[in-house]
Amino acid sequence: MRQHAIRRVSLSLSFVVLLIVTGSIGGSTQQAEAAPVDGADLPPVEIREYEGQDLSSINDFHENSIKGPQHVDVSQYTLRITGLVDNELSYSYDDVVNGHDTYRKVVTLSCVEGWDVTLLWEGVLVKDLLNEAGVRPEASIVIFKAVDGYSTTLPIEYIVGNDILLAHRMNGVTLPPERGFPFQLVAESKWGYKWIKWVTEIELSNNPDIKGYWEYYGYSQSGDLDKPTFD
Amino acid sequence: MNVRAVSRVVHWALLVFALLTVVSGLGITEFRTVTELTFGLLNKATANRLHLWCWIPFVVLLVAHVLLTARPGWFRRGR
Numbered sequence: 001m002r003q004h005a006i007r008r009v010s011l012s013l014s015f016v017v018l019l020i021v022t023g024s025i026g027g028s029t030q031q032a033e034a035a036p037v038d039g040a041d042l043p044p045v046e047i048r049e050y051e052g053q054d055l056s057s058i059n060d061f062h063e064n065s066i067k068g069p070q071h072v073d074v075s076q077y078t079l080r081i082t083g084l085v086d087n088e089l090s091y092s093y094d095d096v097v098n099g100h101d102t103y104r105k106v107v108t109l110s111c112v113e114g115w116d117v118t119l120l121w122e123g124v125l126v127k128d129l130l131n132e133a134g135v136r137p138e139a140s141i142v143i144f145k146a147v148d149g150y151s152t153t154l155p156i157e158y159i160v161g162n163d164i165l166l167a168h169r170m171n172g173v174t175l176p177p178e179r180g181f182p183f184q185l186v187a188e189s190k191w192g193y194k195w196i197k198w199v200t201e202i203e204l205s206n207n208p209d210i211k212g213y214w215e216y217y218g219y220s221q222s223g224d225l226d227k228p229t230f231d
Numbered sequence: 232m233n234v235r236a237v238s239r240v241v242h243w244a245l246l247v248f249a250l251l252t253v254v255s256g257l258g259i260t261e262f263r264t265v266t267e268l269t270f271g272l273l274n275k276a277t278a279n280r281l282h283l284w285c286w287i288p289f290v291v292l293l294v295a296h297v298l299l300t301a302r303p304g305w306f307r308r309g310r
Contacts, residue, residue, distance in 0.1 A: 062260070112279060113259050217276035230280060 046171035047120065053106055056117035058171055058179060064113065066213060067148040069178035070198045077182055079129075083143070083204035086134030093182050097168050100124040105165065111192035112219070112229055121186045123167035127160045129202065139204040143212075144185055147198040152212030153221070154187065154194060156204070162188060166199065190223040234306045238299045245292040252289050255282035 048055050063069065074093045081089040091099075102122055110116040126142070135156065142159050145151045158164070165186040168175060175181040180197025187194035193214040215221050218230050258265040258278025266274045273281075299306065 064260075064262070066263070068263070214276060217274055218280070219276055229283075230276075 044173045046173045048171070050106055050120045053118075055106070055119055055171055058119070058173065058176065060115075060117045061179060062111065062113060062115055063178060064111070064192075065148060065197060066150050070147050071177045072147055072182055072198060074182060077200075079183065079199065080201045081129055081133040081204075082201060084136040084139035084206060085130070085204050086136065087132075089129075089133045091129070093168075096124055096129070096166070096183070100128050103163070103165060105186075105188075107186050107188045109192050109195055110225055113192075119170045120172065121165055121167040122169035122172075123165040123183070123186065126164050126166050126185070126202065129166070130156075130159070130204070133204075135204055138206045141205045141208055141210060143201075143203040143205055143210060144196045144199055145201040145203065146196050147200050150196060150198075150213045152185075152187075152194050152196045152215065152223075153205075153210055154190070154223075155208075164188070187223070189225055191220070191225060191229065193219055194223040234299070234303070237306075238303075241292055241295045241299055245289070245296045248285055248289040248292055251281060252285045255279075255285060258282070 046055075046058050048057065077093050079091045079093075079096055081091075101124065103125060104120060104122040106118060106120050108116055108118040130142075140156055141153050142156050143151060143153050154164075166183045167186050168181075168183055170179060170184075175184060180199075183199040184197045185195055185199060187196075193212075196212075211221065215223075215231075220227060220229055220231050254265070254273070255278045258269075258273045259275055259282060262275035262278065265278065
């Protein structure tokens with residue numbers, strides 16, 4: 001009886017040892033497979049600190065766009081500047097990114113849902129694009145339109161006076177599709193619904209009553225963080 | 232209106248406001264689904280307004296509910 005028990009225990013122990021050995025061999029194999037073949041194949045890594053300031057992660061966003069993430073084909077993409085301008089312009093992605101000075105700043109996006117993220121944004125100044133198109137004196141409102149039908153408006157003084165960015169990178173990484181590739185507006189000191197993603201058109205207008213998508217449903221036209229959320 | 236009737240009103244009102252708070256919260260965070268399910272009646276902006284408005288009556292009713300349930304004797308004479 002006792003011998004039988006000892007045999008059962010030793011059999012069980014052997015089985016456990018076998019499992020451990022097999023597991024460790026499997027682990028070694030996985031490590032070998034994960035070893036980089038070429039550094040260029042590695043995915044880009046976002047930075048999480050900039051000039052001593054901690055940054056949120058790209059993954060800290062909550063997906064809350066009106067029609068879900070949009071996948072823009074960059075080869076077909078154009079950014080149009082229309083409305084009250086001297087010359088209506090149409091840029092390709094490369095025209096915008098490589099044809100203009102790039103600026104960077106750390107800005108916090110605050111959402112009406114109650115969350116916020118602080119990231120390093122890199123992009124071109126919207127006013128540089130507007131200057132190239134030649135804004136007519138009567139223009140007072142900038143209407144941003146996106147590929148999914150979303151839109152928002154901001155006063156031209158705000159865009160010019162605050163050096164507002166049209167970002168193509170966040171935390172050192174090109175905007176992923178779900179974060180607004182190719183361009184997201186960095187509407188600092190405004191609620192998140194002013195930070196339009198997947199921007200395709202910038203229209204100049206002199207009609208201050210034009211409302212963006214969420215503004216139409218009652219969210220504040222100004223979108224100022226220090227003012228009530230609703231008009 | 233006696234205490235029992237008041238309690239009943241408070242309990243049911245709390246249930247209503249608890250549901251409103253939850254549904255309006257979902258109407259903000261899961262607005263695409265909720266808007267579709269409510270045929271556009273509860274869009275994100277409406278849900279946000281409702282949610283901001285709901286919490287005060289919700290807290291008041293919750294406190295009343297707790298007091299009426301935990302210490303019913305406080306509100307009854309002769310006990």
